[in-house]
Amino acid sequence: MTKNNTENKRELPQVYVDDMLMSLKYFTDEHELHLSIIDPAVCQACENQPCIDFCPVGAYRSQDGRTVQIAVQSCVECGTCRVLCPYQNVSWKNPRGGFGVSYKFG
Amino acid sequence: MSKDKLQYDVIVVGAGMAGSTAAAIVARSGLKVAVIERGVKPGSKNYFGGALYTHALLDIYPDFFDRKPPLERPVTETGFWFLSEDGMVKATVQGGYVNSDPIDAYVALRAEFDPWWAEQAAAEGAFFIPKTLVTDFLYEDAKVIGVKTDRPEGDVYAPVVIICEGVNNLLTQKLGLIDHDLKISKTALAVKQLISLPAKDINARLGLLDNKHGLAISVIGDVSLGMPGLGFLYTTNNALSMGVGVTLDALEETQIKPYELLQRYLEHPAIAPIIKDGQLMEYGAHLIPEGGWTTLPKLYTDGAMVAGDAASMVNAIHWEGTNMAITAGKQAALTAIEAHKKNDFSAKTLAGYQKRLNETFVLKDLKQYRKMSAFLANHPEFMDIYPTFLNDALGMFFTGFGKPKGKLYKDIFRSLTRRRPLLKAVGDLVAFGRAITGI
Known part of the structure; x- marks a missing residue:
């Protein structure tokens, strides 16, 4: 009878975010990247690399567990990385007019 | 610089709810207005829950419903679902005040609604320039006199610019109307899945008679794993809009992946049966400026005003934002018209925008909820x-x-x-x- 939900949470499921990105439409800018890492060494030295977790489309990846790379073409321009990067190490602009994510439904 | 300087009476930056509203009101007065939108079309960058409020829409177009707007279901039932780890308490209301004429809120999809809302403004005479990013302002004697864009020879001139650039208000910051970027404790990241389901299943599972009935639900509890945040559910005609929003500082602290939090919500034992066999139509993410009064920028300066998400005009508790954007867009437009009558575009005249907004629910509510x-x-x-x-x-x-x-x-x-x-x-x-x- 006595349940204690708060101390015994359902776990977070593992999600392959790339599968969800298939539902999105993008106009990819082949010539200009609107996002970039300012100083890769800062990311290398960043302890938690929170961008890998907080980015809602998983655009921040690390193959070797230290070097952070951005899959710019999957960016939905939300702005989270610009304000949450602990070292303000992201150069964030809007894509050029007509490029980037283009929601079909919204 | 081209020989024919592109000159308008008013420039609006962004063709969202605030921008296209401002453009319609300005154009209706006979002034020349250009709306510059960075997306392929209006709405292509917008992602919300969500519902639009008819009081605001009707205020701009009294014959709004006769124009056959692309709305989804009316909200005939609304309220809270409280989730525990494995259970749910529903506290929703239907009939009574909710069954008003017209219905107070309609579910909408922004990529469908915003182009239509822009078309209404275009019919009033507003000129839309899509696929164009405003990158900076043009100044004369420290007064804004136009904008720079990313088009070749892309300068556009107007003595007054209405900034409706959305939550990532980089232009508003550039202009010095606010001295900081978004605050992580006062900004939420919302992620959403639009899940396709046959209307008959939506109706059966949620107890709705037909497509003329719909739900708008705020979900509280287990959905946010103790973080400040909410889940939501809205019914479109043939889909469920299911999302969750949490503040950025909580995301930072917990290091939870937002899409996993969303998936966990969708797998909740009381939620999973509702979306069973649904197909993902679209996933997306958007920031919500929840600071309201506490992150309100200065709303005007010489030659410019700011409205909508860019000005933090969101009431996070009531999920209001689009209605504030519409109302603020209108008040900014009326102020721009007044400035043209006086031929004075200084901050002194544009202060009328703030005075007008003070008389509306927008600033009254934001002020009242400042501690929220x-x-x-x-x-x-x-x-x-x-x-x-x-x-x-x-x-x-x-x-x-x-x-x-x-x-x-x-x-x-x-x-x-x-x-x-x-x-x-x-x-x-x-x-x-x-x-x-x-x-």
């Missing part, structure tokens, strides 16, 4: 303990198990007090009252 974001940050128990307690209390009350009722009430009381001492609980309630009344 701090309240939610300091009272995680409303996202965690109380929804669970509610589930336990009602669950125990409505079951028997041969337990004497005296013991039942003791158990219910204990299920609260072992999570939160009674005095603290009373204090929480008082704090909540203060946060919504603004006293």
Whole structure:
């Protein structure tokens, strides 16, 4: 009878975010990247690399567990990385007019 | 610089709810207005829950419904669902005030609605320039006299610019109307899945008679894992809009992946049956500027005004934002028209925008709710303990198990007090009252 939900949470499921990105439409800018890492060494030295977790489309990846790379073409321009990067190490602009994510439904 | 300088009476940056509204009002007065939109078309960058409020839409076009707007279902039932880990208490309202004529809110999809809303403004005479990013302002004697764009020879001139650039208000910052970027404790990241389902399944699973009935639900409790945040559910004609929003500082602290939080919500035992066999139509993410009054920029300067998400005009508790954007866009437009009549575009004249907004619900509500974001940050128990307690209390009350009722009430009381001492609980309630009344 006595349940204690708060101390015994359902776990977070593992999600392959790339599968969800298939539902999105993008106009990819082949010539200009609107996002970039300012100083890769800062990311290398960043302890938690929170961008890998907080980015809602998983655009921040690390193959070797230290070097952070951005899959710019999957960016939905939300702005989270610009304000949450602990070292303000992201150069964030809007894509050029007509490029980037283009929601079909919204 | 081209020989023919592109000159308008008013420039609007962004063709969202605020921008296309401002453009319509300006154009209606006979002034020349250009709306510059960075997306392929209006709405292509917008992602919301969500519902639009008819009071605001009708205020701009009294014959709004005769124009056959691309709306989804009317909201005929609305309220809260409180989730515990494995249960749910529903507190929703239907009929009565909700069954107004016209219905107060309609579910919409922004990529469909925004182009239509822009078309209405175009019919008033507004000129839309899509696929164009405004990158900076043009100044003369420190007064804004136009904008720079990313088009070749892309300068566009107007003595007054209305900035409706959305939540990532980089132009507003550039202009010095606010001296900081978005605050992580006062900005939420919302992620959403639009899930396709046959209308008959939506209706059967949610108890809706037909497509003329729809739900708008705020989901509290287990959905946000104790973080300040909410889940939501809206019904479109043939899909469910299911999402969750949490503040950025909570995301930072917990290092939770937002799409996993969303998936966890969708797998909740009370939620999963609702979306069973649904197909993902679209996933997306957007920031919500929940700071309201506390992150309100200066709303005007020489030659420019700011409205909508760019100005933090969101009431996070009531999920209002589009209506504030429409109302603010209109007031900015009326101020731009007045400035043209006086031929004075200085901050002194544009201060009329703030005065006008003070008389509307926009600034009244934002001011009243100014303590809300701090309240939610300091009272995680409303996202965690109380929804669970509610589930336990009602669950125990409505079951028997041969337990004497005296013991039942003791158990219910204990299920609260072992999570939160009674005095603290009373204090929480008082704090909540203060946060919504603004006293």
